[in-house]
Amino acid sequence: MDLGPHAAFIWISYTxxxxxxxxxxxxxxxxxxxxxxxxxALEDRGVRRRSSGDAGGV
Amino acid sequence: xQTLTQRLANPTRFMQLSGTLLPIVAGAxxxxxxxxxxxxxxxxxxDYQQGETVxxxxxxxxxxxxxxxxxxxxxxxxxGLLVFRHPLADVSAKAAVPIGAAFTFLALFTGxxxxxxxxxxxxxxxxxxxxxxxxxxxxxxxxxLRSSLEDENLAAKLTAVLALVGVTLLPIxxxxxxxxxxxxxxxxxxTSTVDPSMRWPLLVMAIGFxxxxxxxxxxxxxxxxxxxxxxxxxxxxxxxxxxxxxx
Numbered sequence: 123m124d125l126g127p128h129a130a131f132i133w134i135s136y137t138x139x140x141x142x143x144x145x146x147x148x149x150x151x152x153x154x155x156x157x158x159x160x161x162x163a164l165e166d167r168g169v170r171r172r173s174s175g176d177a178g179g180v
Numbered sequence: 181x182q183t184l185t186q187r188l189a190n191p192t193r194f195m196q197l198s199g200t201l202l203p204i205v206a207g208a209x210x211x212x213x214x215x216x217x218x219x220x221x222x223x224x225x226x227d228y229q230q231g232e233t234v235x236x237x238x239x240x241x242x243x244x245x246x247x248x249x250x251x252x253x254x255x256x257x258x259x260g261l262l263v264f265r266h267p268l269a270d271v272s273a274k275a276a277v278p279i280g281a282a283f284t285f286l287a288l289f290t291g292x293x294x295x296x297x298x299x300x301x302x303x304x305x306x307x308x309x310x311x312x313x314x315x316x317x318x319x320x321x322x323x324x325l326r327s328s329l330e331d332e333n334l335a336a337k338l339t340a341v342l343a344l345v346g347v348t349l350l351p352i353x354x355x356x357x358x359x360x361x362x363x364x365x366x367x368x369x370x371t372s373t374v375d376p377s378m379r380w381p382l383l384v385m386a387i388g389f390x391x392x393x394x395x396x397x398x399x400x401x402x403x404x405x406x407x408x409x410x411x412x413x414x415x416x417x418x419x420x421x422x423x424x425x426x427x
Contacts, residue, residue, distance in 0.1 A: 132233065138290065139286055139290070142285065157403055
């Protein structure tokens with residue numbers, strides 16, 4: 123694919139988008155796994171919320 | 181009787197609903213972006229003035245659009261927190277800020293790379309570029325303010341106030357190209373002067389990026405709900421241990 127004399131500007135732009143969006147996705151997936159693991163560790167130790175499935179607090 | 185927003189504000193119900201929706205939205209975003217990339221590189225022509233460089237538009241414009249949409253969501257969520265004390269409003273605002281910052285950075289970075297071959301410079305201090313740079317710093321300020329306060333309730337309220345003050349920046353960004361003489365081109369809109377051969381790829385990419393944003397935001401909100409549950413359980417664990425030690 124010939125993108126002309128300014129091809130580097132185009133490729134760097136698209137690479138930046140892939141890197142930033144890919145980084146965001148990786149960070150969110152890793153963070154989600156970390157929170158789930160922490161939640162499971164607490165529940166395995168028998169720690170429970172006062173009312174699991176409650177509608178009030180987050 | 182609960183209203184629709186009250187029902188959706190229930191974190192447990194949100195986790196159930198978002199667990200179902202997230203893969204669908206993420207899948208739709210992937211399909212739209214891949215199709216958009218195909219149109220952008222293999223179907224749309226080079227511009228008669230800009231040549232191939234016009235292809236940067238297909239990522240720059242959606243990034244800029246999301247930079248502003250994300251901030252509108254932060255402001256709306258902040259309003260929901262301060263006025264209605266919506267349980268998920270702060271979760272939504274906190275989740276949207278880093279994602280909005282990322283897309284604002286991309287809008288600035290890709291715009292700069294588009295500017296060099298077209299304008300002869302990476303940067304000028306014109307009204308549009310400068311106001312978007314201020315938006316980027318505002319996102320960073322919101323993150324810094326929240327992380328600098330230990331009291332999460334206070335941090336949420338102060339961040340929400342700053343977010344609502346900062347919303348005045350959105351019309352300045354939007355109309356800066358009309359109010360002031362800028363190097364950045366005026367808004368063309370989706371229906372006016374853009375040729376359909378370029379308008380459709382841009383529209384598909386804008387839809388794909390918007391779906392991507394909603395998927396990322398939903399995932400970030402789910403993580404934040406889990407983080408708050410972990411924190412609540414840790415506090416309950418400490419209280420239980422203290423009670424046992426006191427007996």
